[in-house]
Amino acid sequence: MKITSVQTIVVNVPLSVPFSSSVGTRAATTRTVVRIRTDEGLEGLGETFRGRPTAAIIQTLTPDLIGVDPLDIETMLAKHHMVPFFYGYVGFAALAGIEMACWDLLGKVAGRPLAVLLGGYYRREIPVSGLVFKKPSHRGFRGKDLARALAEDGKALVAEQGVKVIKLKGSHDPEQDVLNMEALQEVFGGAVRLRVDPNAAWRVADTLRLLPRLQALTMDYLEDPVEGLDAMARVRREARMPLATNMCVVKPDDVPAALRLGAVDVILADVHKWGGIHPTRKLAGACEMLGLDMSMHSGSELGISTAAHLHVAAATRVINHAMDTTLTLQMGDVVNEPLTKVVGGVLPAPGGPGLGVTIDEDALARASAANERDGDSVA
Numbered sequence: 372m373k374i375t376s377v378q379t380i381v382v383n384v385p386l387s388v389p390f391s392s393s394v395g396t397r398a399a400t401t402r403t404v405v406r407i408r409t410d411e412g413l414e415g416l417g418e419t420f421r422g423r424p425t426a427a428i429i430q431t432l433t434p435d436l437i438g439v440d441p442l443d444i445e446t447m448l449a450k451h452h453m454v455p456f457f458y459g460y461v462g463f464a465a466l467a468g469i470e471m472a473c474w475d476l477l478g479k480v481a482g483r484p485l486a487v488l489l490g491g492y493y494r495r496e497i498p499v500s501g502l503v504f505k506k507p508s509h510r511g512f513r514g515k516d517l518a519r520a521l522a523e524d525g526k527a528l529v530a531e532q533g534v535k536v537i538k539l540k541g542s543h544d545p546e547q548d549v550l551n552m553e554a555l556q557e558v559f560g561g562a563v564r565l566r567v568d569p570n571a572a573w574r575v576a577d578t579l580r581l582l583p584r585l586q587a588l589t590m591d592y593l594e595d596p597v598e599g600l601d602a603m604a605r606v607r608r609e610a611r612m613p614l615a616t617n618m619c620v621v622k623p624d625d626v627p628a629a630l631r632l633g634a635v636d637v638i639l640a641d642v643h644k645w646g647g648i649h650p651t652r653k654l655a656g657a658c659e660m661l662g663l664d665m666s667m668h669s670g671s672e673l674g675i676s677t678a679a680h681l682h683v684a685a686a687t688r689v690i691n692h693a694m695d696t697t698l699t700l701q702m703g704d705v706v707n708e709p710l711t712k713v714v715g716g717v718l719p720a721p722g723g724p725g726l727g728v729t730i731d732e733d734a735l736a737r738a739s740a741a742n743e744r745d746g747d748s749v750a
C-alpha cells in the first residue's frame with residue numbers, strides 16, 4: 372500500500388462555555404484533521420493538537436510521505452525523528468496526526484479495532500474525570516463564594532455524569548484553589564476523588580505550606596503544582612499524595628530524569644503530545660517497568676482523537692487513573708459518531724475497524740470555515 376495524498380483541515384468547534392485555566396480562556400477548540408489516502412482506495416483519519424502551525428508542518432512533511440507504505444509506522448517515525456527537535460511540541464503533534472491516520476489504515480486493512488491491534492481490550496469502559504473550572508458566570512466571585520459556586524458545579528457533574536473523580540483547574544492563587552478544593556471535599560465527603568491542576572502556576576513555598584490542607588482531602592493526585600522536574604521533586608519529597616504531570620515529563624528523555632529526581636508518580640499520556648500512538652505505548656511500557664502510574668491528558672480532543680485515546684486507554688493496563696476529557700463542553704464534532712455523554716462516569720471503548728469513526732463532511736466543512744473566519748483558538 373502506498374500513500375497518494377495527505378490532506379490537513381484545520382477546524383474550530385465552539386464550546387458551550389468558555390474554558391479557563393491558569394493559561395488563559397478560549398471559547399472554541401482548534402484541532403487539525405488529517406486525511407491520508409492510499410493507492411488501494413482506503414482513507415486513514417487522524418486528528419491532532421493545535422491548528423495552522425501543526426498543519427503547516429504536516430504539509431512540509433507531505434512530499435516525503437507520498438509513495439511510502441503507511442503501515443511501516445516505526446520506519447516513518449524513525450525517518451522523521453528530528454521533527455520534534457526542530458518544532459518542539461507542535462512537531463510531536465504533527466507526527467501524531469500522521470501516525471494516527473496510519474494506525475486507522477492498519478485497522479481498516481486488518482478489519483479490527485485499534486484496541487485489538489494494541490493488545491486487546493483490557494477494559495471495555497474507560498473511567499473519565501469531571502472538569503471544574505472558573506466560568507464567566509462566576510465573575511466577581513471570590514473566597515468562599517467562588518468555592519461554593521465551583522462545588523455546586525462539581526455536584527452537578529457528579530449528578531449528570533456519574534463521575535467518580537473531579538479535576539479542578541487551578542489558578543495563580545493557590546490559597547483560593549485550596550479553598551475551592553475544600554469546598555468540593557465538603558460536598559462529597561470523600562465519595563469522589565479530587566485532583567487540582569494549576570498548570571505549574573504555584574510557587575514551591577506556597578505549595579509546601581498548603582500541602583497539609585490538601586492532604587486532609589480525598590486526593591486522587593496533585594497535578595503540576597509547580598514548574599520543572601526539580602521543583603516537582605522538592606514538593607514530592609514532602610507530599611503524602613501522588614504527584615502527576617503532563618508538563619515536566621513531556622518527552623522520552625524526561626522519564627529517566629524524573630525517576631532519578633523522584634519528581635512524579637503519575638505521567639499523563641497524550642498521543643498528540645508524545646508524537647503518536649506507538650510512542651505513547653512505548654511510554655506505557657516504560658512506566659510499567661519503572662513502577663510509575665499513568666493517566667490521560669486532554670487537549671480538547673474532537674471525535675477522531677477521542678476515539679484514539681479511548682482505544683489506547685482500553686488496551687493499556689498501566690493507564691489506571693480516570694482520563695481527562697472536555698468532550699461534553701464541545702458544541703459539535705466532525706465525526707458521524709460523536710460521543711456526547713458520559714454515563715456512570717465512563718465512556719465506552721470504541722469498536723472498529725481502525726479508530727471506528729467516519730467523517731461528517733458537512734460538519735467538517737462548517738468547522739473548517741469557522742477556523743478560516745476566526746483563526747486558531749489557542750489558550
Ligand code: MG
Nearest residue numbers: 568594595617
Ligand atoms: Mg495538566
